[in-house]
Amino acid sequence: MENKIINLGIFGFGVVGQGLYEVLNRTKGINARIKKICIKDPNKSRPIDSSYFTTDKNEILEDPAIDVVVELINDTEAAFDIVSTALRNGKAVVSASKRMIAENLPALYELQSANKVPFLYEASSCASIPIIRNLEEYYDNDLLNAVEGICNGSTNYILTKIFEENLSFETALQQAQELGFAETDPTLDIEGYDPKFKLVILLLHAFGTFVKPEEVYNFGIHHLNDFDIQFAKQRNCTVKLIAQCRRQNGSVFAYVLPHLVKEHNLLYDVYNEYNGILLESAFTDKQFFVGKGAGGTATGSAVLSDISALLYNYRYEYKKIKQNNQPNFTxxxxxxxxxxxxxxxxxxxxxxxxxxxxxxxxxxxxxxxxxxxxxxxxxxxxxxxxxxxxxxx
Ligand SMILES: NC(=O)c1ccc[n+]([C@@H]2O[C@H](COP(=O)([O-])OP(=O)(O)OC[C@H]3O[C@@H](n4cnc5c(N)ncnc54)[C@H](OP(=O)(O)O)[C@@H]3O)[C@@H](O)[C@H]2O)c1
Known part of the structure; x- marks a missing residue:
């Protein structure tokens, strides 16, 4: 796709779709333009010209002039249908839908291999943090021991408000929703499902192991009460919802659970909607990535980075799968x-x-x-x- 202008067909114009629109408009020198945007509700008022919009998915999926399909919707089943059809139709695809990706990773891996088209999804895991491409390109050997971190901006925002500003759980959740950090269904965030979907994706790129979301245990912050908060504070700790996958005795385990975190821990200082990822490898010890884990333009910028990567023919090689020495899940x-x-x-x-x-x-x-x-x-x-x-x- 080098040196040509790529035509984008976008699905979804909510928090992330509009964030992408803004980021795209403010980024000079990116050879991509929006040809069509498919949404669900034709009667909603939109902040941009109505000629962009359609409710007919085939206006994008069957348009030979559209090179890249960008899937940013909040309906898992419809998203899988859109992404798999686009891949079958030979279009490159960029997606932010972590749940859809986590639940269908083996099928999506097969589809992109069979159709020889790239499928990129950096925004699906920790939004603005470029973690998938790093796991793919920099940590492309088997010396990685663990990926551990805060992968959900909404719960981290809530926990920050509770521990730093003494806000109630309910007020903090409402604020997170108003700011566009929370998922459409907040139970996905507060019960730890959303970070689990991200963890399943990261686990594949870190270790080459396919794991079904239901195999991984998640327990969120939905039962946290004042007694627990006092317990943490008396020990000079905060609480963070931690997602981690870690090698142990030739296997890899994973979970999403609330942790008591001490001040010396790098994750202690990850506040509000920020996410933080700690990587541990055999020779470098710890490396730390931090960045906004939610929000329109933060997520939109990761989507734009994938679109830009397609311009130089980037695709995930899934090197850890090909190395064929994946640890078993336990x-x-x-x-x-x-x-x-x-x-x-x-x-x-x-x-x-x-x-x-x-x-x-x-x-x-x-x-x-x-x-x-x-x-x-x-x-x-x-x-x-x-x-x-x-x-x-
Ligand atoms: N928000 C974040 O910070 C964030 C961060 C990372 C990843 N994500 C992921 O990105 C995706 C989008 O999230 P969002 O927050 O932007 O959601 P959102 O604000 O709820 O917007 C969803 C959009 O999808 C459209 N839509 C739903 N079903 C559709 C269908 N079948 N065909 C076409 N359009 C359809 C909706 O259309 P209408 O406008 O007509 O209702 C709406 O524009 C989700 O998978 C989410 O998990 C979000």
Whole structure:
């Protein structure tokens, strides 16, 4: 595609679609122009000329003049249909839809290989942080040990407001939604599904291992209460929702769980809608990436970077898959946790290997102890509103 102007067909003109429009207009020297934008609701008022818009997906998917399909919609099924049709029609595709990508990674990998077209999705994982291309190009060997970080701008915004400004959970969530950081369905953010989708994508690019989202345990910040906040503050800690995948004994484990984070930890100072990713490798120890993890122009700039990369024929090579020594996925790992509950019948302490601390009061009880990740994943008791969990460092 070098030296030519590429025609874009965009799906979606919400937070990210409009962010891309703004970024594209303000970026000089990018050889790309918008030919058509497909949206869902023809009656919504739009901030730009109506001639751009259509509700007919085929005006983009079947237009031979459109080189690149940019998929930025909030409907997982429709997004997969659009992306797979575009790839089959030989069009390069850029997408930000982490859930759609995480749930369909093997099929999307096959589709781009079979049709020999690039499919880029940097904005899907940690929005503005260029992490996928780094994992692909810089960490293209097997010396990477772990990818760990804050991958959800909305929950990090909420936790920042709770810990730094003493705001209530509800007020902080409302602010995150008003600022466009929260997903359309906020449970995806606060229960840790959104960072899990990103983690599944990062895990593939870090280690070459395909994992289904349902294999990875996620527990969010939806049960966090004042007692937990005091517990963290008394230990000079904050709480961060951490997504991590890590090699261990030839396998790789992964989870999204709220962690107690101490001041010396680089992730402690990642505030508001910012995301932070710590990479650990055999010889370089830790490397740290930080950047905005949500918002229109921050995400739009990552989408634009993918469009720009297509101009020099960039595509993911999935080198770790081709190296053919991927670690197996496991949930067999011990974690030290704080478990808070109201009455003893709400939890099963027999699942713990050991308990090092126990607290009881008329209002709340907690234990600190070690438990297997698979046990946590299987434990029905963590679904109870009175029960909360924090991983200790
Ligand atoms: N917001 C962020 O900060 C962020 C960051 C990274 C990734 N993402 C991902 O980017 C994607 C878009 O997010 P968003 O926040 O921009 O969503 P959004 O503000 O809710 O906008 C969604 C857009 O998709 C359009 N749409 C829905 N179904 C469609 C269909 N079947 N065909 C055509 N258009 C359709 C909607 O059309 P109408 O305008 O007609 O309703 C709307 O313009 C999501 O997958 C999200 O997970 C978002």
């Amino acid at each position: 949930n067999d790992v011990k974690l030290k946790v704080y478990l808070r509950y109201k009455t003893p019948d709400q939890v099963d302490l027999a699942e713990f290997f050991n308990i090092s601390e126990k607290y009881e009061s008329p209002e709340w009880r907690y234990v600190v102890g070690t438990i297997n990740l698979q046990k946590l994943k299987d434990a029905g008791w963590l679904k109870k509103k009175d029960v909360n969990l924090l991983v200790l460092e």
